[in-house]
Structure formats: structure tokens, C-alpha cells
Amino acid sequence: MIRTPRRRREEPLDHAELARLLPAPGDPELSSDRLNGLEEHLMTEIRNRTSDTSPGASTGAPPAGAHAGDRAPRPARRPGRRPVLVGAAAALVLAAAGVAGLAGGSGGSSGSGGSASSGRAVAPPAGAVPAPVVQVVRGSTAGLAGAVADISGAAARAELPEPGPGQFLYVRSEVSWMVTWDGADGKNESYVEKLHPREVWMSPDGDKGWLIEAGERAGGEGGITLDDPGDLEPSLNGPSYDYLRTLPTDPGLLLKKIYDETGGMGSGPDQQAFSTIGDLLREQVVPPKLAAGLYRAAARIPGVVLVDDSVDAVGRHGVAIARTDEVDGARTEWIFDRETYTYLGERTVQTRDAEGIEAGTVRGRTAVTDRAVVDAVKQRPAGLGDAPPSA
Template sequence: MIRKKPRREESLDYAELARLLPAPADPYLSPDRHLLLEEHLMNELQSAAPTPTAPRLPVRRILLIGVPATAAALAGVIAFTTLNNAEGGERAEATPPPVEAPVVRIEPGSTAQLAATIERIAAAASARKTPEPGPGQYIYVKSRVSYLTVSHTDKDESKARVQPMHIREVWNSPDGKQGWLDEPGYKPKGGITLNSDAERKLSAPSYNYLKTLPTDPDTLLKKIYKETEGQGNSPDQEAFTTVGDLLGEQLAPAKLNAALYRAAAKIPGVVLVEHAQDAAGREGIALAHVDDHSGDRTEWIFDRTTYAYLGSRAVQVKQANGIKPGTVLEYTAVLKRAVVDAQKERPGAHGANA
């Protein structure tokens, strides 16, 4: 259960539901049963209302601590399960139970080869051919992902839990006004709409908006700091996170991609990690930054030979919130990025790969 930005929920007649439901036999739940119900409730809450914009990647900073459940809370879970039918899709499929987060060896980062490596990554991005989506087309991104769900349980406060690895597919129009998200097990069956007329900005960009951004690294970084002022745990961490979000479920012009990497090199605290692995098991090098408040390190992973962006990883490097160092809180891997001719269409003979 990854908490997203609050969305308006449909009102429910709880008094009528309470009258129809049988009284629970026992108001107390075991920690394991409560954990499952809590996970299911949050999934239903996320699915119950239309999504106004393409959701930003789940925020790992908000960690859920288990609390005693009551009969009223259980009735609320049943109410959401009974009445929820989110716009844009059928009733949500059963959410897979969370699994224990993997633990890896922490490799120290270094600035020794940072500048040279970023320049090679930027040069490769500049030379890479990027398809230009036209009116009526969609940017398609398919990823393999796993995000933090529950940090603690009543049984063992030292183990973080994450979603099992699963597929996530996103379609977005160039202007950002039409879109679709399909994430089986975490969104209603068939997917949900991402249609929105919201103003485009760095936290909710469209391809057309990205084309307007400056490609001078210093000017671009200044804009990023200005637009994200007051957000996140620190200005530097928020700037790094913002650039990383643009690398995942979007398509950016080649020159802007190169500028983003060169801008990231100027963020204090960025280091090079020689060995990292994405959610698809692909090995590569990583640009990384540690969030001093939460104690985790965000890593952008690149192919060691082509310098193409592969995915991301978040690893706890400092003991915090009861999570031990080496715990992997997030995994992503971009499996396909393309331009297609229709919403929900997957790349094939007519899809231009990015």
C-alpha cells in the first residue's frame, strides 16, 4: 500500500451499511489479519476516485505503522469492498500480499569518475533517436516495479515489506490531457483513466511541456530548484527526485534528456555507484543520492555499455524508521518505451520504440 496524494472519495451511507451488516463476533483482530485488511483498504481507497493526472511514482517517505483495528474499521473495509466500482475500469482484482523486502550489500558511492560518466551518459542520450509523438498518438511506457507497502508489523518491527514485482503500463497523450494506467492487482481490472486538464508543470509534466524546458543545464537546474522549493526533505533531494521522475514514465526530447543528466551532476551529494541492479535483474552503473532524513539512497541505473537508462532502485543505507541498511525499498525497470497510435494499444508493427 503506497499512499498517493489524497483524492476526493464518494460519500457512503455508513449507517445504512452498519444496519445491514451482521455484528462482528470479536472486535479484536490479530496483527496478521489487521495487516491484510489495512493493505486491502488502502488499495480500495486508491482506486475509488478518478485520477486527475498521471500519478507520480509512489512516495516512500510515508511509512505505515500497524495500529489496533476495531469493528468499525472492519465495517468500513467491507463497505468500500461492497460499493467501490472505480471509474474507467471494473472492480479491482485481489491485491497480492506484500513480501519481505530484499536486502543487498551496500556499495559505497564515489565522485572520482562521476563527471566523466555523466558526460558519457549525456552524450549517449543526445545521440539516441527519440520518436516525436503527434496529435492522436500516445507515449507508452511498460515497467516492472515494486514499491514499499508496510514498514513495520506488530510481530517484527525490523522487516520492511514491499509489493511483489509486477507490471505497470502507462499511456499518455503528448499534451497530457488523455491517458490510461493499467497495473493489475493494484488498480481496477482493465485500468483507470488519467484524463486531466490540469496545468502542466515539473511535478505533472507532458511531452509538450517538456519540449518548452531549457536545455542549458544551469538554467534547467535553477528552474527545478525554484519549482520544487519547500517540497521534500531537502532542496537537493527534491531536485534529484524530480529529475528521476522525468526519466521513468515519460518521453523527453534527446537534448532535454542530456541536459537533465548534466543538471543532475551539479546537485550536491550525487555520487557514482559502480554496481547496481534494476527490477528486471539487469546490471549497470548508477547515479545516486542519499536522503539524509529518511536514510535511503535513490539510484538511477544505466547500461554499462550503451549508457541507456534501465530503471531505478532505492536502498536504505542508514538505520532509520526501524529499517536496517541494505533493505531495497523500491525497484523499477523500464521494459518498453514507445509511441503508439491509440490509447491501450501496445507496441508492435505500428509502434515506434524510443
């Protein structure tokens, strides 16, 4: 038997020779949706592995649960864009944690009953249903300018309550985001969460908040705190209402600031700018003039089109301002009422076969059903009932 001579311990490591023998390191470029999905899956695995280490705790398989990801927003200090783990760093951390499956789209989960040795789930994630498939309606720049003028005009005229000291901004949505499951036959099946409510309370300064959303990632029925630990400053990726009031309302200045502060993120500067504006609008009570400026800024981003018909998570039809991510083919659509031009919600549709997801698959959908100002955290507007007591 020929044995490889063992290197003497005191012999210095030849880094140049090692680098020559090994393949060059890659530089992966993942879409923001994929990065958000990876980070969400990691956080779910960490919570499942650390949630109960006391004697007598259950040692069974952790419950399956799916996010944001994007996008579905995971619990965060503020209801803005989630921080993400970047590229290879995310993959290394996931590998170290022993994650068996990776999530796709805006949120993800490993399937219950998966095998760590095979890396393949044997059943769809708990509570997931097959992703809906729709006909992809082509978008066009024809009519975009007129629609944006109507939408921004309606936003500027909106009569939104101004939060006072001690009050909280309240947003309620119906949401559903994609999870992926590698079937036993090796085929990548697309599943989504069942449509469910998501409620967020945030103080105007962003220091206090609460999130209630079905599923393990949001703490179950009682919800989880969004209180600021005091170590983060408001930003485009983590805004508070008070921060939004400081932003310029001129669309040109707004767009420049967004490009300057989000450069290098996501799958490209144009897509990242569009995603950032969408994140600012999705789960916030935005000052009217700023909302109008954001819509006008979005219309200036290359690749933005008007879609004549889109449907939000509760079935309301409307027109949409949309943009397709060139990397993964996912088109994000902001949906507006045809008559009042108010914001209804958001839908993400796969425009081409990619990453094992068929064209027409609805990767995520939301519908904003209430925006209000309330006097206390976990207080709901009149007619919505009381929130459960704090956990």
C-alpha cells in the same frame, strides 16, 4: 468530589491563556518518500471506504493494496510526480479517516485484518513479500563527470519517435515498492510488493491517458483513466510531453528552474531537485536534448555520486547516478547500461538503519522495458499483445 467549575457559555475564550497551557505546536519535517507514502495510504483508505455503498455490498474488511508511492506513482492526471499531503495536515486527515497503520517508502498499505483499536496489523499486507537486502556499495564523485558525459551523450543521440496528433506515448515498467507492517511483537517488518508490470499511455498534451497496474489502487486489471479534468496546468511536478519540449536544455538554466519551482518541498532543496529530475525521467518519453541536459544538471547537485554497480527490477546490472536523502538515509539510484548508457530503471536502497528499516533494504525498484509511440490509448507496441477493454 471536587468538580471543575464549568465555564459559562457567554464567557469569552481566553486564547492567550489556552496557548500558554498547551505545548507549542510542532513543525514536522518529513521526507518526500514518507509524505508520498502517507498520501498513498490515505487515498487507498478513502477508495476502500467509498468504493461500494450500494445495498448488498460487501461489508468485510477492505482489501489491502500498496502504492507509490514516491514514490510508486499513484494514478494521477499525468505520470509525473504525485501531489502530496504536507506534514501535520496529512497526519490529521489520516487520523480523521481512522487509518490503522502508516506506510513507509514510496508506497504503502495497511495490513489486512488489522485492528483499528490497536493500530497494529496482525498480518503482512496481502501479496507482499519480504524486502530484499543487498550490500550497500559506496558511491564516489570519482568518475562521475566522465560517466555523466557518456550518459548524456547517449541520450542526446537517442532516436526516439516524435508523437503526432492523436498518438500516445507508451511506457511499460516492472515495479515493486515498499509497504510496512508492524508485527505483533512490535517489530517493524519491511515488505515489498511482488514485482509487477505498470503501463501508462499519455497523449502529448497530457489531456488523455490510461494506467494499468496490478492492485486495487490502479483499478484492477482494467486500469483507470488519467484524463485531465481541465483544472491543472502542466508543470515540473505534472509534466506532459508538450510541456517538456518547452524546457531549456542548458543544464544551468534547467537546474535553476528546478530549484526555483520546487523550493520548500521534500526534505531539502538538493534532494528535491534530484527527485524531480528522477520523476521526469522515470515514466516519460523525454526529448533527447532535454534528457541530456537533465543528466548534466543532476551532476551539479551537491551530494550526487557515481555507484559502480546497481541492479534494476529485472536483474540488469549497470552503473548508477545516485543521491542519499540526508533525512531518512534512502539512496535513489538511476541505473544505466554499462555499454550503451541507456536508462534501465531505478532502485532505492536504505544506506543506514533508520525508521525501523535496516541498512541494505531495497525500498523500491523499477525497470523500464518499453518506450514507444502508439496510435491509440490502450494500444500496445507490436509483440506485447492487446490491452484489456476499458472498464
